[in-house]
Amino acid sequence: MHTTFRLGNREFDRLAFLFKEQKGVDIVKVQLINAMQRKQLVNLMYISKSGEISKRCVKIIEVSSEKFLAYCFVKRDKRTFIIDNVLAAIPIIRRENEII
Template identity: 55%
Template sequence: MIGQLIKAMQRKQFVNMMYVAKDGSVSKRRVKVIKIVSNSFQAFCFTRHAKRTFLISNVLVVIPFVSKGREVV
């Protein structure tokens, strides 16, 4: 998990993730990782439109976001 977050941060890539919140609910977020500290990371959350801090242990899955470019014919 941490390896995927480090790669996303180095590549300045957006990721989709499933995250367990403090209240136990599961949410899907699209984030851009800004900084990784020992057991947490700071990211810009596009769901909340703000910087958030996430616990790495609460992340269930991380999937790189791949945007499909539009083609003009």
């Protein structure tokens, strides 16, 4: 199952990186916590320890300081992800009248 999602333009990504560096805010971690609180699914672009890049659709279960636990719909199992290895995190917005 391949998931398609949109990444922001380069300028936005650059500004987000600069904001993160200047303010000490981990933007990805904030996105993950918000998605967990809202019970949203998230499309991730993730790089593994071996350098392999993958796209995942996940439901966040728990977020700690450096890692997060999520149910991965690609692997059909719970997985632990390293926050610093998340290249992009895009919450999936569903309409209320949408049937799942």
